[in-house]
Amino acid sequence: MSSLEAETAIVTGAGSGIGRAIAHRLAAEGFAIIVADRAAEGAAETVRQLEAAGHKTRAVVLDITDAAATQALINGAENLRVLVNNAGIFNTRAFDELTADDFRKMYEINLVAMFTMCQQAARVLPEGGRIINLASRAAFGARNYAHYVASKAGVAGFTKALALELAEKQITVNAIAPGVIVTDMLLERAEGLEGLRVQQPSGKLGKPEHIAHAAAFFASPLAEYVTGQILIVDGGRSVGGTAAF
Secondary structure, three states: OOOOOOOEEEEEOOOOHHHHHHHHHHHHOOOEEEEEEOOHHHHHHHHHHHHHOOOOEEEEEOOOOOHHHHHHHHHOOOOEEEEEEOOOOOOOOOHHHOOHHHHHHHHHHHHHHHHHHHHHHHOOOOOOOEEEEEOOHHHHOOOOOHHHHHHHHHHHHHHHHHHHHHHHHOOEEEEEEEOOEOOHHHHOOHHHHHHHHHOOOOOOOEOHHHHHHHHHHHHOHHHOOOOOOEEEEOOOOOOOOOOOO
């Protein structure tokens, strides 16, 4: 347990995958966890797991594009210290098949909703508060993901800008940019997993826990002098400039 035991962390998209792993990792550090997700069943399962491990937690089911719902979430979080903006969407669409609606939906969920939550949280976070956003290594570019790439590049840029805006309040803002992480979402395209694996320098695919460890660092006192950073967690895939999925 850390000295942050009584403080609260909100993790969006915590009903599965990376968000669930982050919730578990922050709970292990002593945070009370608010599991925010649009899927009631997934959120309930994360809460069940956390409670079984003896952690303080509760679920809030909401659509993160609903500003009134996110404001209620922020207002209802006692002793809020950390906001993890993990919720987002991801899908494939060839460039010549993309529509303006595809772009708008991706931006509304991956970027605009995140901006709204950051703004709402920044008004109540104390000195030493933490905002952690989920970007993506895909921001370097990827075929058939132009709308997703653009939204995640926006997350990275917004994170840097917000870090400067909130520096005087001593609130740090950082982002994690995962590479290929094995989640249920990725397993839906399981036929391509072996091809993805052999492209990794280590020959291994990432796990949600790898991202959770990065989030725990950004949330900890060890990161009090770290802000505006984009931590790429991709097993070295991006070192050589190889960006495409």
